[in-house]
Amino acid sequence: MSSLFSQLAVLGSSLTLIFALMLLWHRSVDAYxxxxxxxxxxxxxxxxxxxxxERDPELYFVAAMLLLLKGWLIPRLLRRMEGPFGAEQELQxxxxxxxxxxxxxxxxxxxxxxxxxxxxxxHLPTRAGMPLALGLIFVSxxxxxxxxxxxxxxxxxxxxxxxxxxxxVLGTYGIPLVVEIGVFLDLLLGFMVMQLFVYxxxxxxxxxxxxxxxxxxx
Amino acid sequence: xxxVLLLLTPLLAAATAALVRPYRLWVGWVTTVxxxxxxxxxxxxxxRVLEGEVLTWGPGEFLRADALSALLAxxxxxxxxxxxxxxxxxxxxxxxxxxxxxxxxxxxxxFAFTMLLAVTAHNVGVMWVAVEATTITSAMLVPLHVxxxxxxxxxxxxxxxxxxxxLAFVGTVLAYFDFVNLAGEQASALNWTSLLASAPSLHREVxxxxxxxxxxxxxxxxxxxxxxxxxxxxxSESPSALSAMMSGVLLAVAxxxxxxxxxxxxxxxxxxxxxxxxxxLSLLSLTIAAFSLLGQRNYKRMLAYSSIEHxxxxxxxxxxxxxxxxxxxxxxxxxSVTKSMMFLLAGRIQQRYRSTxxxxxxxxxxxxxxxxxxxxxxxxxxxxxxxxxxFISEFALVRAGFTAGRAWLMGAVLALLVVAxxxxxxxxxxMLYGTPPKSTSVGEHTPWALAPIGLCVVILVILGLALPxxxxxxxxxxxxxxxx
Numbered sequence: 001m002s003s004l005f006s007q008l009a010v011l012g013s014s015l016t017l018i019f020a021l022m023l024l025w026h027r028s029v030d031a032y033x034x035x036x037x038x039x040x041x042x043x044x045x046x047x048x049x050x051x052x053x054e055r056d057p058e059l060y061f062v063a064a065m066l067l068l069l070k071g072w073l074i075p076r077l078l079r080r081m082e083g084p085f086g087a088e089q090e091l092q093x094x095x096x097x098x099x100x101x102x103x104x105x106x107x108x109x110x111x112x113x114x115x116x117x118x119x120x121x122x123h124l125p126t127r128a129g130m131p132l133a134l135g136l137i138f139v140s141x142x143x144x145x146x147x148x149x150x151x152x153x154x155x156x157x158x159x160x161x162x163x164x165x166x167x168x169v170l171g172t173y174g175i176p177l178v179v180e181i182g183v184f185l186d187l188l189l190g191f192m193v194m195q196l197f198v199y200x201x202x203x204x205x206x207x208x209x210x211x212x213x214x215x216x217x218x
Numbered sequence: 219x220x221x222v223l224l225l226l227t228p229l230l231a232a233a234t235a236a237l238v239r240p241y242r243l244w245v246g247w248v249t250t251v252x253x254x255x256x257x258x259x260x261x262x263x264x265x266r267v268l269e270g271e272v273l274t275w276g277p278g279e280f281l282r283a284d285a286l287s288a289l290l291a292x293x294x295x296x297x298x299x300x301x302x303x304x305x306x307x308x309x310x311x312x313x314x315x316x317x318x319x320x321x322x323x324x325x326x327x328x329f330a331f332t333m334l335l336a337v338t339a340h341n342v343g344v345m346w347v348a349v350e351a352t353t354i355t356s357a358m359l360v361p362l363h364v365x366x367x368x369x370x371x372x373x374x375x376x377x378x379x380x381x382x383x384x385l386a387f388v389g390t391v392l393a394y395f396d397f398v399n400l401a402g403e404q405a406s407a408l409n410w411t412s413l414l415a416s417a418p419s420l421h422r423e424v425x426x427x428x429x430x431x432x433x434x435x436x437x438x439x440x441x442x443x444x445x446x447x448x449x450x451x452x453x454s455e456s457p458s459a460l461s462a463m464m465s466g467v468l469l470a471v472a473x474x475x476x477x478x479x480x481x482x483x484x485x486x487x488x489x490x491x492x493x494x495x496x497x498x499l500s501l502l503s504l505t506i507a508a509f510s511l512l513g514q515r516n517y518k519r520m521l522a523y524s525s526i527e528h529x530x531x532x533x534x535x536x537x538x539x540x541x542x543x544x545x546x547x548x549x550x551x552x553x554s555v556t557k558s559m560m561f562l563l564a565g566r567i568q569q570r571y572r573s574t575x576x577x578x579x580x581x582x583x584x585x586x587x588x589x590x591x592x593x594x595x596x597x598x599x600x601x602x603x604x605x606x607x608x609f610i611s612e613f614a615l616v617r618a619g620f621t622a623g624r625a626w627l628m629g630a631v632l633a634l635l636v637v638a639x640x641x642x643x644x645x646x647x648x649m650l651y652g653t654p655p656k657s658t659s660v661g662e663h664t665p666w667a668l669a670p671i672g673l674c675v676v677i678l679v680i681l682g683l684a685l686p687x688x689x690x691x692x693x694x695x696x697x698x699x700x701x702x
């Protein structure tokens with residue numbers, strides 16, 4: 001029973017990491033949105049699995065919120081933004097695909113090294129997934145730093161949030177509900193503001209390329 | 219009652235501004251009057267705290283205010299009242315249209331609310347939620363005038379700020395992980411007092427890792443180098459009243475979050491670990507800020523880099539034992555008053571000369587004598603000259619460093635302070651003297667706006683000449699909490 005639980009946790013965490021890696025070789029915002037939506041669905045699934053094995057009704061609520069907000073609402077808003085910006089989906093990232101994958105591999109290895117004291121300390125059946133969650137956090141940071149389009153950076157940020165949620169549910173079976181609700185609220189509002197700014201960047205610069213954002217120096 | 223006044227009046231003010239359509243100037247005045255309620259509440263709170271009380275409110279002690287919270291609430295509500303008094307939306311000729319004025323009145327009040335919530339929340343998770351919300355509410359106001367530069371600044375701010383704060387959340391989750399492993403799941407686990415009580419038995423390696431994430435995360439918001447890159451852009455492109463709030467107290471709120479965590483981590487692993495990290499980042503911030511000040515051409519960016527310098531000094535003080543913590547907290551108060559005043563004055567100058575370049579605003583002393591005088595006083599204050607408060611706190615800080623046996627470190631800090639001093643005085647000279655452009659009008663417009671500025675100068679001089687007894691008692695209480 002417990003080994004099934006732990007296998008499901010590791011399988012789910014690996015899937016979320018793979019969805020993040022998909023950002024590295026795809027070139028269209030549409031594919032990014034799909035990857036993010038599926039990643040969120042898997043994350044909600046992991047939360048539901050933890051809720052089932054731990055008999056924790058609060059976590060079912062969190063899973064439902066995740067599914068609604070990150071699996072449905074935000075991908076929908078992202079797709080609506082693709083309309084006006086459809087013509088500029090080709091991306092030339094700062095780092096090419098092969099190097100990106102190599103760096104991401106190293107980041108995941110680094111996450112395993114950092115997580116060693118955590119895994120040694122924990123006695124939860126889900127602990128083996130924690131390095132993967134931290135790996136997802138590091139890979140998302142790398143995506144934000146290495147991409148030029150504002151929209152891709154937003155998706156990288158959303159994946160970073162998914163990584164943190166994954167770390168919380170695997171390591172602690174979820175943070176207190178009051179904090180969880182606050183985090184959802186911040187995420188939604190933060191996303192709305194970012195979305196507004198993406199439109200503004202497009203209006204004022206007639207492009208979503210953040211390389212053009214180089215006026216302010218020194 | 220105190221918490222209601224402190225937290226609900228900013229929400230009420232924001233709601234008023236949001237609901238009255240079209241925007242009227244009286245709405246601005248109503249929100250300005252309302253902004254004094256949190257200030258009164260913070261003074262009342264400080265008085266209660268000085269009597270040895272710790273105030274709590276709500277289910278599971280949702281809100282909790284000790285001396286550290288009271289000190290921050292005082293700074294936040296003071297600067298928020300100042301920014302309400304001198305911000306857009308009160309006078310006809312302030313250069314903003316009705317939609318921009320309403321936007322300012324709504325979001326500046328929400329911004330003040332989130333900062334006040336951050337310093338009174340008992341749960342460190344809720345504190346995180348509030349600090350994240352400060353990014354959202356303030357980012358909305360950075361591009362109040364939509365220009366290429368302000369859009370760019372707002373994007374950098376929200377992206378770097380959100381990512382940084384997300385890392386602080388990773389740290390919070392790691393600490394919670396540690397706690398849950400020890401004591402099992404509890405709703406109160408993220409309450410600061412519970413964390414502190416169980417700190418000695420927490421796992422050292424995990425807490426150290428958590429603190430690294432927390433320092434990088436909240437350090438991003440506090441403007442610590444090398445995560446400071448958003449700060450000069452956001453501070454220079456925002457409307458001046460918002461810059462005043464960001465530089466004056468947002469940085470202080472982020473430092474507050476670091477202090478709260480430092481106390482917990484110190485109780486578990488001893489202060490040597492956190493001190494080393496803080497010293498490294500502060501020294502880097504001081505160095506970058508001092509040399510960026512030298513070559514600065516834009517006076518609002520100059521003030522922003524000076525904020526990075528003072529954030530560095532405050533964090534340095536936190537790492538220098540009880541004397542250092544006293545100096546750091548005093549420095550934070552002084553900096554809140556000085557820098558918010560300076561950004562508001564910079565806003566007056568910018569409005570008159572229509573430029574933020576140092577070379578394009580010569581002859582200040584002839585065109586706006588009172589503004590120029592206050593600006594010069596403020597520049598001397600941030601350069602660390604007597605008789606202003608910052609001189610006293612910097613002096614106390616350096617003395618704490620020598621007492622702690624860090625003579626080499628203090629030597630480096632003094633050298634960097636001299637570099638910053640030279641840079642600031644040179645720039646000030648260029649702005650005060652010279653011939654103003656012919657098109658610039660002479661005389662002070664909206665003279666009533668100078669009254670609060672004058673009050674700031676008076677406060678600074680008082681803090682510089684003799685530290686009033688209640689202030690020093692409050693600071694001592696903070697030191698008891700932060701460096702036991």
